[in-house]
Amino acid sequence: DAxxxxxxxxxxxxGRAANLPCNHSTISGNEYVYWxxxxxxxxxxxxxxxxxxxxxxxxxxxxxxxxxxSSTLILPHATLRDTAVYYCIVxxxxxxxxxxxxGGTRLMVKP
Amino acid sequence: xxxxxxxxxRVICKSGTSVKIECRSLDFQATTMFWYRQFxxxxxxxxxxxxxxxxxxxxxxxxxxxxxxxxxxxxxSTLTVTSAHPEDSSFYICSAxxxxxxxxxxxxxxxxxx
Numbered sequence: 001d002a003x004x005x006x007x008x009x010x011x012x013x014x015g016r017a018a019n020l021p022c023n024h025s026t027i028s029g030n031e032y033v034y035w036x037x038x039x040x041x042x043x044x045x046x047x048x049x050x051x052x053x054x055x056x057x058x059x060x061x062x063x064x065x066x067x068x069x070s071s072t073l074i075l076p077h078a079t080l081r082d083t084a085v086y087y088c089i090v091x092x093x094x095x096x097x098x099x100x101x102x103g104g105t106r107l108m109v110k111p
Numbered sequence: 112x113x114x115x116x117x118x119x120x121r122v123i124c125k126s127g128t129s130v131k132i133e134c135r136s137l138d139f140q141a142t143t144m145f146w147y148r149q150f151x152x153x154x155x156x157x158x159x160x161x162x163x164x165x166x167x168x169x170x171x172x173x174x175x176x177x178x179x180x181x182x183x184x185x186x187x188s189t190l191t192v193t194s195a196h197p198e199d200s201s202f203y204i205c206s207a208x209x210x211x212x213x214x215x216x217x218x219x220x221x222x223x224x225x
Contacts, residue, residue, distance in 0.1 A: 036216075038155075041202070041219070041221070042218055042219060043115075043117075043204050043206075043216035043217050043218045043219045044155070044204070044206075044216045045216070046213070046214075046215065046216075087154070093212050094212055096142075096143045096160065096162070096208070097212070098145055098157050098160060099145075099157075099206070099214060100157070101147075101154045101155040101156075102154060103154055104154060
């Protein structure tokens with residue numbers, strides 16, 4: 001799986017949008033971009049994933065650049081409960097294919 | 112959504128004893144489950160891939176005789192830490208893969224070895 005680069009930490013004001021960037025310049029054509037988050041002392045939680053089109057669900061939006069070398073996860077209205085470590089992972093969406101976690105971005109949402 | 116449970120959530124044991132951790136997919140069948148370990152302030156590290164009915168595949172540096180994995184059914188995988196020592200103290204997390212290839216994580220098990 002290709003590696004990803006994320007800033008180690010970010011702050012965001014409560015109620016504002018949180019934009020978390022991820023670089024994946026060596027991504028292959030069949031690799032998806034996945035985002036998970038991990039709240040302290042819990043297992044990772046799936047947020048969203050996409051291949052090349054922008055995606056949106058009830059939790060977040062995923063914006064993937066046209067060349068697919070980077071992406072941004074957007075939490076439209078961050079709350080204190082969104083404080084967590086956010087992991088951007090690229091992965092071929094095949095059965096039995098593991099997830100490789102990097103360092104992630106520690107997002108601190110402040111009141 | 113798919114739910115994965117782990118038991119126990121927290122365990123404290125004496126050095127030299129063995130500890131078994133269960134990972135269950137509650138509402139789906141998982142041919143493949145993964146076991147991760149996470150030390151404080153670090154990211155998750157894959158330990159092994161567990162396939163139902165076959166031997167687990169271990170990552171480099173993970174001792175297969177120390178971390179025994181059994182995946183006896185499509186909804187249950189177990190990780191046994193044998194002869195645990197303080198350096199095995201960690202947060203152990205499993206994930207289960209559904210038939211679409213998506214992975215869902217358990218809540219984790221915090222192991223403390225005294």
